Amino acid sequence: MRIITEGVELAIELLDSTYFDEKKFKKYxxxxxxxxxxxxxxxxxRKISPLIVExxxxxxxxxxxxxDLYGFYILKENxxxxxxxxxxxxxxxxxxxxxxxxxxxxxxxxxxxxxPDITLxxxxxxxxxxxxxKDVYINYIKYIGNIEEFKKVLAHEFYHARRVPINKxxxxxxxxxxxINRAKYDSLGRIFEEGIACLIQHGVNxxxxxxxxTLTNRDILLKKEHFEVLNDALFSIKHNNPDYNLIYxxxxxxxGYIISKIIYEDKGSITLxxxxxxxxxxxxxxKYIEICxxxxxxxxxxxELEKWLTR
Numbered sequence: 001m002r003i004i005t006e007g008v009e010l011a012i013e014l015l016d017s018t019y020f021d022e023k024k025f026k027k028y029x030x031x032x033x034x035x036x037x038x039x040x041x042x043x044x045x046r047k048i049s050p051l052i053v054e055x056x057x058x059x060x061x062x063x064x065x066x067x068d069l070y071g072f073y074i075l076k077e078n079x080x081x082x083x084x085x086x087x088x089x090x091x092x093x094x095x096x097x098x099x100x101x102x103x104x105x106x107x108x109x110x111x112x113x114x115x116p117d118i119t120l121x122x123x124x125x126x127x128x129x130x131x132x133x134k135d136v137y138i139n140y141i142k143y144i145g146n147i148e149e150f151k152k153v154l155a156h157e158f159y160h161a162r163r164v165p166i167n168k169x170x171x172x173x174x175x176x177x178x179x180i181n182r183a184k185y186d187s188l189g190r191i192f193e194e195g196i197a198c199l200i201q202h203g204v205n206x207x208x209x210x211x212x213x214t215l216t217n218r219d220i221l222l223k224k225e226h227f228e229v230l231n232d233a234l235f236s237i238k239h240n241n242p243d244y245n246l247i248y249x250x251x252x253x254x255x256g257y258i259i260s261k262i263i264y265e266d267k268g269s270i271t272l273x274x275x276x277x278x279x280x281x282x283x284x285x286x287k288y289i290e291i292c293x294x295x296x297x298x299x300x301x302x303x304e305l306e307k308w309l310t311r
Contacts, residue, residue: 003093004119005086007033008075008140011122012083015076020061025054036137037123041070044126053123070123074141081145088147089120096147100154107200107269108162108276116161118154127212128153130160142211149211156201160193164277172279183242185281187233187250192275192284195256199272204261210253219254226251227300234305255300259288266291285309 010031014024028034029050041048048070056068060076067073075082089096101114116130120140128138136157143150175181198215202208209216219226230250236243263271267287274283289306292299299306 001097001115002117003089003096004117005089007031007036008082008086008120008122010034011072011075012079012086014057015060015072016079018061020058025057029053033119033121036119036121037070037139040121040126040129040137041124044124046125071125071139071141072123074144075122078144082140085144085147089150096151096154100151100158103151103155104158104200107196107264107272108159109269109273112277113163114158114161115163116158125212127210127214128157130157134161136161146211149208152201153211156197159197159200159276162276164279168277168279175279183237183244183247186244187230187237187247188281188285189275189279190252191230191250191256191259192272192281193256194252195258195260196272196275198253198257199260199264202257204265206257214253215257219251220258223254223258223300226254230255230300231302231305234309235302238305238308258300259284262291263288282309 007028010024010028010033014021014028017024029038038048038050038053053070056070057072059066060068060073097118104114116134116136118136118138120138122139122141124139126139127142128136130136136154138150138153138157143153172185175185201210202215206215206217206220209218229246233243233246233250236246260272263284271284271287274280286309289299289301289310301309
């Protein structure tokens with residue numbers, strides 16, 4: 001494993017100047033990291049093209065107060081801090097990776113292999129992402145001057161990049177090939193995938209809002225509203241008419257963190273392994289509802305849905 005910083009260095013080379021350099025811009029956009037940024041924004045369905053990015057970056061040079069659509073101004077405004085961060089990351093690469101692995105293995109089996117390469121890129125709204133069981137990509141501008149949050153988001157994305165046996169992946173894809181099953185996995189499966197990752201990132205004692213805003217104290221306080229959206233989405237699935245507008249409005253980070261945290265506190269990480277290793281959300285939903293009943297607290301699920309989910 002290694003932390004690849006070359007893309008950020010190209011962005012620094014582009015922005016650490018008093019004028020816009022067309023050659024440096026093309027060098028960044030044609031690099032692996034430039035393409036990662038562009039393709040990820042397209043996947044997020046954001047309006048973007050090399051021409052738009054060029055126009056936005058030019059505006060930064062023309063107007064020092066301009067805040068471009070993709071956040072390049074953050075790097076330009078914090079150039080010296082960014083350089084210090086990169087120097088620290090390079091010098092302490094092994095320690096950083098070791099600390100992140102120590103954090104994640106508190107919550108998953110030691111035998112689960114995690115060996116992603118970590119590529120730092122610049123640009124966009126996302127804090128980072130991971131390719132399924134492979135590599136990790138971190139939008140560095142979201143973590144300039146905040147190495148601790150950088151380590152935490154690495155732990156989150158490392159979870160997504162965990163390597164699972166091929167037969168488990170085949171079983172997951174087979175389950176998702178059926179329409180109704182796919183809707184369930186797109187809701188409940190995403191809840192556990194992101195929820196456990198958030199638990200690994202923030203731990204059981206949530207203290208600091210995520211820099212990207214995916215999980216905040218405010219959202220946790222508003223959990224009732226988030227569960228209402230989930231209930232509406234699940235009713236559409238229960239009635240064999242999945243409403244994907246609702247399904248994609250589910251805040252999987254907040255609901256997932258709350259459910260995963262309660263299960264972990266009561267049953268430990270071995271129960272969470274049902275999703276981590278087996279991609280089995282049914283067992284976890286049942287355990288969560290059982291724990292809530294034992295504690296005498298509301299699960300957040302509608303009573304009718306509780307019966308449907310635990311039958």
